[in-house]
Amino acid sequence: MAPPSTPVGKDQFGLESGAALMAEGSAVLHDHIACKMEVALGSELPQMDVRFKRLSLTADIVVVEDDGSKNELPALPNTVKKAFVGPKKRTVRKEILKDISGAFQPGKLTLLLGQPGSGKSALMKVLSGRFPMAKNIALDGDITFNSVKREQILKTLPQFAAYVNQRDKHFPTLTVKETLQFAHTFCGGEIARRGEELLSNGSQRENLEALELASAVFRNSPEIVLQQLGLKICQDTIVGDAMMRGISGGERKRVTTGEMEFGMKYASFMDEISTGLDSAATFDIITTQRSIAHRLHKNIVIALLQPSPEVFALFDDVMILNDGELMYHGPCDRVQGYFDSLGFECPLGRDIADYLLDLGTQEQYRYQTREAPRGGKHPRSPKEFADIFKQSDIHFDMLQALDTPHDPKLLATIQKHMDPTPEFHQGFFESTMTLFRRQLMITYRNKPFVFGRLLMIGVMGLLYCSTFYMFDPTQISVVMGVIFSSIMFLSMGQSSQVPTYLAERDIFYKQRGANFYRTASYVLAQSVGQIPLAIAETLIFGSLVYWVCSFEADFWRFIIFLVILLVMNLAMGMWFFFLSAVCPNGNIASPVSQVSILVMVIFAGFIVTAGTIPDWLIWLHWISPMSWALRALSINQYRAASFNVCVYGGVDYCAEYNGLTMGEYYLQMFDIQTDTAWVAYGVIYSVAVYVVFMLLSFLALEHIRYEAPENVDVSESQADEDTYALLETPKNATAKKGLTDGKIILDLPHAHEKNFVPVTVAFQDLHYFVPDPNNPKEQLELLKGIDGYALPGSVTALMGSSGAGKTTLMDVIAGRKTGGKITGKILLNGYDASDLAIRRCTGYCEQMDIHSEAATIREALTFSSFLRQDASISDEKKIDSVNECIELLGLEDIADQIIRGSSVEQMKRLTIGVELAAQPSVIFLDKPTSGLDARSAKIIMDGVRKVADSGRTIICTIHQPSAEVFYLFDSLLLLKRGGETVFYGDLGVDCRNLVDYFENIPGVSPLPKGYNPATWMLECIGAGVSNSAADSMDFVSYFKNSPYCATLQAGLAKEGVTTPSPEYPEMVFGKKRAANSATQMKFLVQRFYDMYWRTPSYNLTRLVISVFLSLLFGVIFVGVDYASYTGLNSGVGMVFMASLFNGVVPERAATCLRGARLLLPRTGLADVQRLLVLRGVDARGDPVLLPQRLALHGDLLPHGGLLWLRERCRVLAEPFAADHHADVFRPVLLVRAAERGSRVHYRSAD
Structure with a gap:
């Protein structure tokens, strides 16, 4: 609804929409809310005082002792060398925050300034309860919220303190409005839940007006936030990401800010919220936050990178951090005078924030006055600034405030508002349903993915049923092959979800850290949200394969067939979800998922039958979900009434094979049990696997976080330079480079030839x-x-x-x-x-x-x-x-x-x-x-x-x-x-x-x-x-x-601008691309080679997997009797698996190539290279391809005897007709002979 054309007074506030509430602007709305609510509450709005005393944050990091030589590139040989004969390492303690004290008071807007690495983000995360703690991290000091210690309210702290992250992580397929609406739904609000209870201290009319206003504000909160952040123009546009066009970077940053604006938050910590915004937009947003702080008594701390003087003037207090040291914390109007007293002066025309950030760095000499301050010298390092600040009157006043007892109204806030607040605003069922609705929206709005999956399922289903059209039930290898391939295809299809799960995990970390929902609700909604697509896939693929391939024509057995495929599909999907929850990144999750598929496939009971598997590895067969699905589907097929007979196709199976029916005989050929109860067991086991991995996923997401930056090796010399870099003056820096003899050396720039034509x-x-x-x-x-x-x-x-x-x-x-x-x-x-x-x-x-x-x-x-x-x-x-x-x-x-x-x-x-x-x-x-x-x-x-x-x-x-x-x-x-x-x-x-x-x-x-x-x-x-x-x-x-x-x-109108001029040449090019094909090929091959070679996790994972699987193949097949039917079938399966592995594992390169794909829009628009050349260099650039093949086949061939196996497979029927194992093949040949109307004679087994 459009805003009213005439101004409305505070008593005639429109409550019907967010636009009506915002008609007079944010400040008027906040005044109106404060006035009405405080009367009905009988007190001021809830407030939060945040205090921290002697706060220190340290992390133990690994330091490499080296000789100061050049850092090696992370190529495969260097990584292996460092693992075995690398330099000595020692653990040192890195101080992130160094014994700082301070207080953030309600009703004030505080600016947090600091260079990158100063510790400002760490401080905000610690105070908001979002810092990812680990074994190597220690937090010391006292932190209180309205006198309540941080440890006592850590679980509910996100309900009172919001944290806006630097990184913009959102679901790309949701619109801006939907993203904010879901955040509002999850966070709720205390007034919406306890409105009548809390708003009962005024007159009946005042209470009713306050309750109506609170309900209107709560109901229209998303629209109010959209308008305050200037997002109305793009509210129906998807957020997008690097691969999907959506809103701009500045708009995405505002969505990140708006997402944490919901709920009854008493304090907000906002980390670099102005990235990508123009100065006027930043000014408007900070003005709104100032209004919230002053009129609604909220405690707001904002870290900004480049605040302009007019934005700086909006803040009440400023805190300056540098290298973990507190250089200043006090009123903004006293900061310039304080540093003037230290001998530093902000020059005219220099932004005050830029001036403050330069202090304690090598740039501070620009501001030094001739006269040194008390003590006789200017402070240089952050520690020196911090030590001087601790002796100042401003710091003394702050310490007195820290020791002052809390205001009684703040203590009242604890009992009246904080104690009754639950950890999550939504109940378990309500939260799960909200997440389920969001998951359906995310999944099925990604139309290319959904249509691509369904198209692939349909095409593969048609391929299977056309290849195995109306198969002969007596061809047991074909029937089992169709069943096995169906299971394997649906299972491998679920592995494609791993990158999606990993991307969504970052969003989960952010929203779970803000107590949007329970981990259990997220896992349950995520798993249930995959069921509709799994049902569609199973129906399409299962129906095509079942009826066209001529499985048993029985409706209930068809239903059982679909149910088994469905629960198997879901169980494997939950396994991959668990991997994405427990693995640090895609470099680990993707290869582990592929290896797990291959192991499950090998031990499923088709490629290697249960009787052939060594006893000490048989447990892998019994835990593989594929083996249970294969067993259940095989029994479902061969224990049907039409196959549960003695005579089939002219062969009396009961007479020939000790009372076994036709179906039982063929099941025993693959060492499969014949009791029909195993069908139910297969379904139960798949459901159990689904539930177990759902629980394990819950535990992994609840207790494991991969948010902290990885610990990297730091050389000793590098660590020393980091410590003393800020102590250098320009003179000292020059001396360090060897210019200590007093001579003046002018570093003249080299003359470079211009290879371009100036262009207007x-x-x-x-x-x-x-x-x-x-x-x-x-x-x-x-x-x-x-x-x-x-x-x-x-x-x-x-x-x-x-x-x-x-x-x-x-x-x-x-x-x-x-x-x-x-x-x-x-x-x-x-x-x-x-x-x-x-x-x-x-x-x-x-x-x-x-x-x-x-x-x-x-x-x-x-x-x-x-x-x-x-x-x-x-x-x-x-x-x-x-x-x-x-x-x-x-x-x-x-x-x-x-x-x-x-x-x-x-x-x-x-x-x-x-x-x-x-x-x-x-x-x-x-x-x-x-x-x-x-x-x-x-x-x-x-x-x-x-x-x-x-x-x-x-x-x-x-x-x-x-x-x-x-x-x-x-x-x-x-x-x-x-x-x-x-x-x-x-x-x-x-x-x-x-x-x-x-x-x-x-x-x-x-x-x-x-x-x-x-x-x-x-x-x-x-x-x-x-x-x-x-x-x-x-x-x-x-x-x-x-x-x-x-x-x-x-x-x-000048020549050379819009009209040609002889002085300015026309830009004419004879070729579309500057470089020839040979140059393109050379540099692209080198780029891909370097990309693979310098990604050790990719290379080592592939090589380790190759060696592991080749050894596994060798151990399994070392004693196989290839003269038996099952042995021969297993040997052929080994060839199949070796070929499959060589095709599947290089799929891991997709993770490496994803970055190259992001480069294509830039290089393609610049016509840098031909796509044909780019496509042709990938295999040439993979340096691990040959070692991987050698590792696999070099270990596999000696154990398998595949050369002999190939010849034996080619003449399968003839030698085995006279072999002592002929009884195994007799039913098949008898059936075929009966069909041809001919007689086949066999030599007795004796």
């Missing part, structure tokens, strides 16, 4: 249309006549509010839009830009840093250089361009470091470097500073500035830049919602042109002193999540009539 990018009257998802016949216009240009050597910023079309415009210019309709002109040096020209002369740095993690940084740059630079350029020049990239982006120290494990900032620089190595004339950057702290963002943009100064054209979208970063841009194209131009032009010195332009617009407030121009201009045009623009001013029309628009048109 221009675009005129650009329009972009896409179909309206609500009405496909209509078109939505996302870009409306955009004009602009970017010159060589300049950095042009594309900015605007959320939904303005920044990334869309850049994608259109860069030729990345494959759908929709584009009109207008895109020109390069005044010539119309062809699709090939754009792809060959431009580079595009995506927001997501996706790379081949097994390569080194230098190898990634070399790969890009050789495949994307023209073949006519010499190899020496290509290598030179790689070195240029390394120097420009400051990658010298880490150039030979493997990409896996690099920091976010290093990955971002590498992303830019990969595009730069192609020597493009134009580089597009999509939000290059997103997710970075202020220091890293400055490093990245300094690198971008250097790239532009080399003569390249840079076009860049950016969110919430600091003033220092914003000043690095030359020109700006500013868009408003709807894809219209608000400003284009040169920014001028310190953005003076931009500021003067907007200050001259009637009704626009002047730029406040110290305010960030980037934030100010977005606020002027109505950006942010409030979706409210300045309606009094048409900024688009104002720009069209301004001198800046005339300057833009004059610039476009």
Whole structure:
């Protein structure tokens, strides 16, 4: 419902919808809630005081004692060598938080600042009860919540304290609204559950009004959160992920924040919630949180990476952590004066948060004043800052507050609100049904997966029934083969769910940690949610196989056949779910699942009959669910009335085989029991396996967590450098490199030859249309006549509010839009830009840093250089361009470091470097500073500035830049919602042109002193999540009539911009791809080789599995008599299993290839390589393929005697007709003879 057209007073609040409740804004709503609720409660709203004293968090990590040599790459030989003859290791204690004390008070908004690795996330996780504790982690100190110790309320703590994670983990197929709705359903609220009991201390009218308001707010909470976070525009869009297009990164971050906003939380700990958001959106969201803290008395702590001065001003308190040390914790308005007293001064134009983050690092010398503070020297290390802070008045006041008894109203909150709160708001059955409904939605909304599975089932069913059409029941090998293959096919199909289970496990960890639901409810709903698809698969496959292959034509036996297949399918599905719960990652879960299938298949009783299995391995036969299913289905077939006879097909089985009926005889050939009770036993056993693994999955998910980062080996020298790095001054750092003789050495940059042509990018009257998802016949216009240009050597910023079309415009210019309709002109040096020209002369740095993690940084740059630079350029020049990239982006120290494990900032620089190595004339950057702290963002943009100064054209979208970063841009194209131009032009010195332009617009407030121009201009045009623009001013029309628009048109009219010029060449390319096929093949083979070779878990797992199975085959078949029917059948089965293994285990490579698949959109759009070449290099690049085959067959062949077996199989009937084992085959041959009407004579067994 649309908001009322006229303002409503507090007494006339609309309760019918979230829009009505939010009609006057968040602040008015919060005031109204506080006023009404506190009257009915008879007290203030529930509050929580969080205190921690002498808090320390330590972890024992492994340190490698080495000689300081270069770190080896994690290749297979190096991993094996380290396992046996590696360097000595010792365990050291890493201090994450170092004896810190503090208090977060209700009704206050606290900013938590810290460099990466400072311990801020660890502190928030500890205080919210989310830190994953392990044996090697120790937590010391006192933590209390309203005087209650953390240990006493740890189980219910998530109901009072919310934690917003840095990582955006969501179900990709759910929409934004559904994601928030489910979170609301799980969390509920105390008022909704105990409303009448709690709201009973006012008058009858006041109580009723408060209860109605509480019910309305609870009922419309998802809509209120959607509006507060600016997500209404995308509420019906799926969240998506890296493989599925959905909402933007900034919107996904807001969904992560909104998911934890439900329930009666008294405290919130929010970790880096502004990643991917523009500064205006961040300002609006923090303003809303400030309103919640002040008006609803909530305790809110927020960690931000790059808060602007205006955002910083919204906070009441600030806490600064560095290397686990507490450098400051107190009021925001006293922090600058405090550090001034230590001899540090924030320069004019420097963001206060950036200044605070630089203290205690190598950057702090920029702020040192000439006069040293008390003590005679400036503090340098975080510890020195922490020691000085402990002696300050601010810290003394805080300690006094820590020792002060709690306010009686806080103690009352414990008894009235905290004690009655259950661990979970929903009951077991209600929670399970909610999860079941969500699981059905997730599973069956993934239409490609569901249709693909059903299509595969149908095709394989048709293949089976056409191959074994109307089989002869006396051909026992065929019948048993069909039964066995049916079981194996359905069982192996369930293994494909393992990656899905692992992806969903991360979401479970987050939501279970927040007490959304019980682990038992999740496991039960997950398992039951697979039943409908399992039933469909069993019906389709089982019906085709049963009736077309001519199993016993009996309806009830058909039903039993389906039931056995179904429970077997479910049991195996639960086994794979258990593996995904107990295994650390896919590198372990996937091969273990494949090995388990193969072991179950081998011991199922078909390939190796029970009588052939060695006694000491027979237990594997009895625990294999496949053996029970095979036994049950075989008995179900051969104990039918038509087969439970003495005479069948002209053969009297009772007379020939000691009273055995035809069915009993054939069952005994495979050592299968004949009692029909085993059919029921098979069903019962499969159900028991299903239940047992459901319970084991519950225990694994409840008690095992793989959330903590893996412990990695740290060299002793590296650990020492980490400890003392912050003590270095620039002078000391230089001395360390050997410059101790007092000489001054100038490090001049190397001269690099330019292999690119400077290009001016221009675009005129650009329009972009896409179909309206609500009405496909209509078109939505996302870009409306955009004009602009970017010159060589300049950095042009594309900015605007959320939904303005920044990334869309850049994608259109860069030729990345494959759908929709584009009109207008895109020109390069005044010539119309062809699709090939754009792809060959431009580079595009995506927001997501996706790379081949097994390569080194230098190898990634070399790969890009050789495949994307023209073949006519010499190899020496290509290598030179790689070195240029390394120097420009400051990658010298880490150039030979493997990409896996690099920091976010290093990955971002590498992303830019990969595009730069192609020597493009134009580089597009999509939000290059997103997710970075202020220091890293400055490093990245300094690198971008250097790239532009080399003569390249840079076009860049950016969110919430600091003033220092914003000043690095030359020109700006500013868009408003709807894809219209608000400003284009040169920014001028310190953005003076931009500021003067907007200050001259009637009704626009002047730029406040110290305010960030980037934030100010977005606020002027109505950006942010409030979706409210300045309606009094048409900024688009104002720009069209301004001198800046005339300057833009004059610039476009110049030669070389929109008209050709002899001075600027046309970008013409003769080939679609720069490199020839041989170069592509060479580098792609090397990349895949490195990817496999440097993934030890993949290589070692395959080799170990090969050796294990080959030994298993050898042990089983070492004494097999191939002259018997069962022995011969087992030998053929061994050949089959060996072939199957060689095909199935390399499927594990899909995990390695998943990362390569993510690279395809980027490399494909840049025309880097032919897909045919890419497809052909995979097998060549697998270095473990040959050793794996040798390990399997080298151990298998001597035991099996397969060469002899092959010859024996070819002439099966003749030699055995006269052999002393002929009685085994007599019934088959008699039946065939009877069918042919002929007589066959046999020699007596005597």
